[in-house]
Amino acid sequence: MKKKSCNFSFITLINLFFTSFSLFSYGQEINSTNIVHDFEGDRYFRLNYDNDFFMYSDDDYTQGLNFELFHPVFRKNPINFLFFKSKGADFKYGLAIEHSAFTPDVISDVDIRYTDRPYASALTLKMMSVSDHLDKGFRMKSSFWLGIIGPSSLGGAGQTWIHEATGNWKPRGWDNQIEDDVILNYNLGFETLLLDLSNYFSLYGESKARLGTMFTDLNLGASATLGLVNSPLRTSNRSSKFQVYLFARGITNFVGYNALLQGGVFSRSSPYTIPSTKIERFTGQYYYGLVIKSGFFYLEYYQTSMTREFEYGDPEDWGGLKIGVRI
Template structure:
């Protein structure tokens, strides 16, 4: 047991570089043991006393048995002998430079950017091999049409904070078409209080193109998302740690859209960090019908003249 604990600590702490994974709601420790549920995901740098880089994101997530008939599902991998869940989500993300009040371009900092997209998703679990495979197809837009300016200005007026004035320099409108596939394997589980998983992920498209590899762990009164049925216990409360290493190929929130080259200011390809980093931690509380999470995130700088950033988030869900 002592060796296992030592392995667990070293593995998690040694993975010190990774890439931003905004609103990662498909990983196993966030599983809801039901084919029909709704969850609201919200992230903001306010939780970390900041207002720059990844400033805000939200996601409305819906899983239903009837979504098995979604015509988009032909794009997804559906392994035999696996449990399957089908979902849709509406997601919005926003980014700002450090000096968001100035009307001038913030050279050397990241550009203003926001994107909104509709996601179709599938989660499959092979309980014999302890494998979790998920896929998603995202369709949306990046640019002023994603109303990032209206969202941030409205929130700052409501909270009495400084009004952002630099959105006129944001990434211009362009289409978002992205495909994502992820694989997760349970490595170790100790009774109902500790588990360790390896995970990998590939994103390809006009918004993000990257590949990642990492680990996540849970400890406490944990869930068992790799089994046919979870524990009969209705109450679960556990912490999690996650660290992911990613190779970055393209990031439209920095470099602008692939098809529209009219953006006033972007980060050049040569300035983008090709290996960046993120780790996260938090706690999750579950009952048979309710889900609540609080989490914190840290990311290393994503371009040469940038800086590291941090933010936090909450997730609230219920089954039906």
């Protein structure tokens, strides 16, 4: 009887993650170090691209681009002393450059839309560490971000050029965007293997904390993979390096601060921001996708939906691609 009771509680917990909350908000960070996106080895290049075009829209989180490089040379990065380290782990280190842009629902208005999200963009250099404990079945992830939010990150210029080149509506409100400010963020994440059914199905739990001038928040969630997949948190008996699998992931998030809505910590001159009292403190997101990879290449497509981030905002939807090669 006790065993049945334990199983019921476990299933209830999974349902809570994937259905009750409708899941997570990372403030539209392009995340590539989670297990569902794992690219084996310590040296590879990957392009990550988000766009709401994949969900037939052009508002809120409109585009994100991330160039990611992992290589042993980054073991000598002087910033690594900030990262969490533990004995017995397999470590890899990387750098990423990420650009993201955000707009209100209507981009043809010159005037501020006071019931919508502000224009905002960010350019960030990310320094990352990933450590896997195969014997204990968990992963630790640390990262430090340095960058700028505001006009100097060229979000307005980039979106205007793309829309002119494709014959779409020209965005006219970027003069009202969140002003320049510095990005300094430290992030620490944890994932653990909860359930493993050979090489076909795996379930993971996760948590993450971010502290800094761009995002300050806490989250808790779960992810799952289904297909031919070699989990990095257990020894695989598959001889083939080819993998193809579906994944689903969801997280609930407690939001402390989001500079993309509230403006920078140091600059208070932005023409329009979302007041702290209007920020949704509990948000959720889920996304799902398909991964195909081998020893040489990585290919992923996913779609995601996110609950509203502020009181008079709307839910958001976008899709993304990840393309990687081993070097």
